[in-house]
Amino acid sequence: MGERIDRLLVDLTLAEKVALMGGRDLWSVQPVDRLGIPSLKVTDGPNGARGTGMLGTGTPSVCIPCGTALGATWNPELVEELGGVLAAETRARGCHVLLAPTVNLHRTPLGGRNFECMSEDPFLTGRIAVGFIRGVQAGGVGTTVKHFVANDSEFERTTISSEVDERTLREVSMRPFQMAVAEGGAWGVMASYNRVNGTYAAENRWMLDTVLRGEWSFDGIVVSDWFGTRSTGPSVTAGLDLEMPGPPHWYGERLVEAVEAGEVPELVLDRAVRRLLLLAERTRAFEEPHLREEEELNELAHRLLARRAAAEAMVLLKNDRLLPLAVDRLSNLAVIGPNAAAAMIMGGGSSALVAQHETSPLDALVDRLGERLEIRYEPGVVTDRSAQPLGGRTTERSDGQRGFDVVYFDSTDWTGPEVGTSTFRDGRILHFDRVPGVSDLRSFSFRATTTFTPAVDGNHALTLVQAGRARLLVDGQVVVDGIAQPMPLGEEFFGMGSAEADAAVPMVAGRPVEVTVEWTSEGAAFISGAKVGVRTPSPDDLMDRAVAAATEADVVVLVVGTNHDWETEGRDRESMDLPGDQPELIRRVCAANSDTVVVVNAGSVVTSDWADVAPAVLQTWFGGQEMADALVDVLVGDDEPSGRLPTTVPHRLQDTPAFLHYPGENGRVVYGEGLFTGYRWYDARDLPVAFPFGHGLGYTEFSWGEPSLGEVPTVADLESGATLMVTVPVTNVGDRAGSEVVQCYVAPLAPRLTRPVRELQGFAKVRLEPGESADVVVGLGHRAFAYWDPGDPGYSQRSSRSPVAAGQGVASRDEPGWHIDPGSCELHIGLSSADIRAIIPLDLQ
The missing domain is CATH 3.20.20.300 (Glycoside hydrolase, family 3, N-terminal domain)
Known part of the structure; x- marks a missing residue:
C-alpha cells in the first residue's frame, strides 16, 4: 500500500x-x-446511507434507530452489527465513506440535534461510537x-x-x-x-x-x-x-x-x-471506484436487525404491572395520540432519508392485532409545527402507489418535450445535484401531480414552500402563486426555502381532487424544488373524543412525542415540554382509563411531570423504520424493552447544567458547567430528577451476587496499560428471558482537584434466560481513574514564603498532564447513576 x-x-x-x-x-x-x-464518494449519515439525496429525498435506505436510541441500547456489539448493515448500504449507494457517527454530547435538552447524538455521558458515547466505527469499517467503508x-x-x-x-x-x-x-x-x-x-x-x-x-x-x-x-x-x-x-x-x-x-x-x-x-x-476505491448508479438493498436480515435494535433501545421508564399487555384478556383497544398514526422514525436535517418503509404505530397494531381486537383511533391533539408534507394513504400516483408523479422539462415554463420522470413518496419534491433528463440544473422546470382524497369534510389548508418559484393548483385552479407573488425566505431547507404560504380549500370527505405543483428554476440556488403540505381540519372536540375512546377501551396505547419539525438540524427546541396540549391529553386519558401505556416517541428527553398519573411509560426515541413493529413486539411481550437511559430526564429545564449559559450571547457560549454535565451535575447539587441516567426497567427480575475485584494494579501499572477487572455474578430469577446492564461508576473520595461525585467508567450488558446465571465482567483502565490537571505554571515561584498569612491548599503542579491520585476511591456498581447496588472501596498505591 x-x-x-x-x-x-x-x-x-x-x-x-x-x-x-x-x-x-x-x-x-x-x-x-x-x-x-x-x-472518493461520501454519503450521510448517522441513521442510514442516504446517497445523493438530502432532506428526506434519495434512494430508499435502511433507516436504523437514531443516535440517542443507539446510546439507549448500551450495547456496543449490537451497534457494531448495525455498522455492518450501514457499510453494505453505503456501498450500495456507490460510496466509500459514511459521514457518521455523531458523538457530540447532550449538553442541554434543547439541542436540536440531540436525537443524532448518543448520550450526555462521554464514556457511553465513546463506547457506542467505537462499536459503530468498527462495524462500518470492517465492511470496507470509512467513517468520519x-x-x-x-x-x-x-x-x-x-x-x-x-x-x-x-x-x-x-x-x-x-x-x-x-x-x-x-x-x-476511525479513518x-x-x-x-x-x-x-x-x-x-x-x-x-x-x-x-x-x-x-x-x-x-x-x-x-x-x-x-x-x-x-x-x-x-x-x-x-x-x-x-x-x-x-x-x-x-x-x-x-x-x-x-x-x-x-x-x-x-x-x-x-x-x-x-x-x-x-x-x-x-x-476503502478499496482504487479497485472499486463505484462508477455506477445507486442501488437499493432489500435484505430481510438487515430489517430484522433494525427491528431488534429498535426494541433494545426502548426504555421502560415506569410499569405498574401493565406491560406486557395480556392480549388474550382484551376485547378492544384505544390507540390515541398525535404520533400514533404517523411514522415519526427519524429527526430532521442532513440525517433524514427515504426509509425503505414507514409504518405508524397504529398501522402496526392493526396489522398484528386487528383480527383479534376492536381498535379505535383518535389523535387527541394536533401538534404540527408546520404543515406536514402531503402524502401517505390519502395520495395516489398514476401507478396506484402513494405520492406524486413528476415530469421534467428542459425549459423554465413547462414547454417542450418531457425529458425525464420520477416519483416521490410525498410532497417534499427536492433536487440537489441531479435531475432526471435535465441538461442544465440552472434552467429547468417540473410538474408534480397527485390525487388527494380527503378523509374529512371542511377547509383544508394546502401549503407551499419553494426553493425557486412555484405555484400550487387544485383541479387546475391556482390556489397559491409563488411565481406571481414570491414568498420571503423562511426556515425550511436550511434557510434556503421560502416562508410557507397557504390557501384554504373546501373539500368533501372521500371526493378526490387533483393537486399539482408547477415549479421553475428561477431564483433557485443549491436546492431546487418545493414542499406541498396540508393541514387537515380538526374538530374542536378532538381531546374529548380521545377521552371518550379511552373510557370505553380495555387498554389505551397513547403515543405522544415530537417530530422532525420539532427536532431538527439547524434549529434548537424552544421548550423541553411536549408540543401542544399533549401533557393535558395524557392526564385526561390516564384519568379516564387506569390501564394506559404512554409511549414517548421523541428523539430527546421531554418534561415528564405527568408521569405520576401514567401507569406505564415507554420511551421509543426515533426508532428507525422498524420502530412500530418493534413497539408492538414490546407491548405484547414478544420482545422486552432492554434499553437504559443514555441521558437524565430532569424535572425542569431550570435544573439542567447549561441552563444559565445556554444558548450564548455576543457570539460566545460559555460551558460554565465545566465537568458537571448530565448526571454529574444533578449528583453534585443533589438535585432530584424525574428519571436518572442509566435507568430502565424490564419484564423479568435479576439477583446480583457480591462483586469481586481481580488483582488491583498500582498507579504505575495503570499508566502502563494494566486493567482492573470487576466481576458481578448476575442471575435471572424471573420467568422470562431478559437483559441486565451492570454499570460501574468511579467515585474519588479526596480528589486533589474538583471532580464529579461519580463518573461512569465501565458497563456490560448481558441477556439471560430464566434461571440462567453469568459472571458479568467490567474492565477499568487508566482513564477510568485519571483526570487532566491543567497545572499552574509559575506556582513554585509564587509560593515562596511570605510574612502575610494566607490559607493553603494542595500544592499545584507546574505542568499540565494526566494524573491518577494514589489513595482511596470507591467503585459504585449499580443499575443507574442513582440506584447503586454495591460500593467497593479501593486503595490505589
Whole structure:
C-alpha cells in the first residue's frame, strides 16, 4: 500500500495535489484521472446511507434507530452489527465513506440535534461510537466522526465560539472522539462549524494537529463540515485535509497560489494528500471506484436487525404491572395520540432519508392485532409545527402507489418535450445535484401531480414552500402563486426555502381532487424544488373524543412525542415540554382509563411531570423504520424493552447544567458547567430528577451476587496499560428471558482537584434466560481513574514564603498532564447513576 502512495506523491503535480483536497460536487472528491486516482464518494449519515439525496429525498435506505436510541441500547456489539448493515448500504449507494457517527454530547435538552447524538455521558458515547466505527469499517467503508468539537447545539452554530476550559475539553467534549480514534480506529474526523475558544475548528491547529494527530496518533483525514471551511493557509496548516463540498472556495486555486507564494509549504499538502490516498486504499476505491448508479438493498436480515435494535433501545421508564399487555384478556383497544398514526422514525436535517418503509404505530397494531381486537383511533391533539408534507394513504400516483408523479422539462415554463420522470413518496419534491433528463440544473422546470382524497369534510389548508418559484393548483385552479407573488425566505431547507404560504380549500370527505405543483428554476440556488403540505381540519372536540375512546377501551396505547419539525438540524427546541396540549391529553386519558401505556416517541428527553398519573411509560426515541413493529413486539411481550437511559430526564429545564449559559450571547457560549454535565451535575447539587441516567426497567427480575475485584494494579501499572477487572455474578430469577446492564461508576473520595461525585467508567450488558446465571465482567483502565490537571505554571515561584498569612491548599503542579491520585476511591456498581447496588472501596498505591 505504501509503495503506491509514495509513487503517486512523486508523480502528482501541485495542481493535482490541490485537486484531491477539494470536492468535485456535493458528495464526491475530485479525481486525478491521469494517474488513475478515483473520486472518493461520501454519503450521510448517522441513521442510514442516504446517497445523493438530502432532506428526506434519495434512494430508499435502511433507516436504523437514531443516535440517542443507539446510546439507549448500551450495547456496543449490537451497534457494531448495525455498522455492518450501514457499510453494505453505503456501498450500495456507490460510496466509500459514511459521514457518521455523531458523538457530540447532550449538553442541554434543547439541542436540536440531540436525537443524532448518543448520550450526555462521554464514556457511553465513546463506547457506542467505537462499536459503530468498527462495524462500518470492517465492511470496507470509512467513517468520519463528527463534529469535532463542542458543537452541542444549533444556535448560531456556524459562527459561535464555544468557550470551554481545557480540562472540560479533554475529559468531556473530546473524550468520545479520542475513543473513536484510539479504540475504534476511525479513518476520518469531521471538523465542526463553530469556533472553539475563538478559533474556527477547521483551522484550530491545537485541536487538529497537537491533540488529534500528535497526542492521539490519528492517521486519517480531517474533512470540513459542508461549507465549513473559513480560510486557506490557516486551515491547511492546521490540518484540514479536505474542503467540502465542491467546487472548493478556499482551497483550489487559492491554495495553489498560497503554495506558489511560499505562504504554505508543499510538504503540508503532501501530508494531506498522503492521508487522502490512504483513505482511498483503505476503502478499496482504487479497485472499486463505484462508477455506477445507486442501488437499493432489500435484505430481510438487515430489517430484522433494525427491528431488534429498535426494541433494545426502548426504555421502560415506569410499569405498574401493565406491560406486557395480556392480549388474550382484551376485547378492544384505544390507540390515541398525535404520533400514533404517523411514522415519526427519524429527526430532521442532513440525517433524514427515504426509509425503505414507514409504518405508524397504529398501522402496526392493526396489522398484528386487528383480527383479534376492536381498535379505535383518535389523535387527541394536533401538534404540527408546520404543515406536514402531503402524502401517505390519502395520495395516489398514476401507478396506484402513494405520492406524486413528476415530469421534467428542459425549459423554465413547462414547454417542450418531457425529458425525464420520477416519483416521490410525498410532497417534499427536492433536487440537489441531479435531475432526471435535465441538461442544465440552472434552467429547468417540473410538474408534480397527485390525487388527494380527503378523509374529512371542511377547509383544508394546502401549503407551499419553494426553493425557486412555484405555484400550487387544485383541479387546475391556482390556489397559491409563488411565481406571481414570491414568498420571503423562511426556515425550511436550511434557510434556503421560502416562508410557507397557504390557501384554504373546501373539500368533501372521500371526493378526490387533483393537486399539482408547477415549479421553475428561477431564483433557485443549491436546492431546487418545493414542499406541498396540508393541514387537515380538526374538530374542536378532538381531546374529548380521545377521552371518550379511552373510557370505553380495555387498554389505551397513547403515543405522544415530537417530530422532525420539532427536532431538527439547524434549529434548537424552544421548550423541553411536549408540543401542544399533549401533557393535558395524557392526564385526561390516564384519568379516564387506569390501564394506559404512554409511549414517548421523541428523539430527546421531554418534561415528564405527568408521569405520576401514567401507569406505564415507554420511551421509543426515533426508532428507525422498524420502530412500530418493534413497539408492538414490546407491548405484547414478544420482545422486552432492554434499553437504559443514555441521558437524565430532569424535572425542569431550570435544573439542567447549561441552563444559565445556554444558548450564548455576543457570539460566545460559555460551558460554565465545566465537568458537571448530565448526571454529574444533578449528583453534585443533589438535585432530584424525574428519571436518572442509566435507568430502565424490564419484564423479568435479576439477583446480583457480591462483586469481586481481580488483582488491583498500582498507579504505575495503570499508566502502563494494566486493567482492573470487576466481576458481578448476575442471575435471572424471573420467568422470562431478559437483559441486565451492570454499570460501574468511579467515585474519588479526596480528589486533589474538583471532580464529579461519580463518573461512569465501565458497563456490560448481558441477556439471560430464566434461571440462567453469568459472571458479568467490567474492565477499568487508566482513564477510568485519571483526570487532566491543567497545572499552574509559575506556582513554585509564587509560593515562596511570605510574612502575610494566607490559607493553603494542595500544592499545584507546574505542568499540565494526566494524573491518577494514589489513595482511596470507591467503585459504585449499580443499575443507574442513582440506584447503586454495591460500593467497593479501593486503595490505589
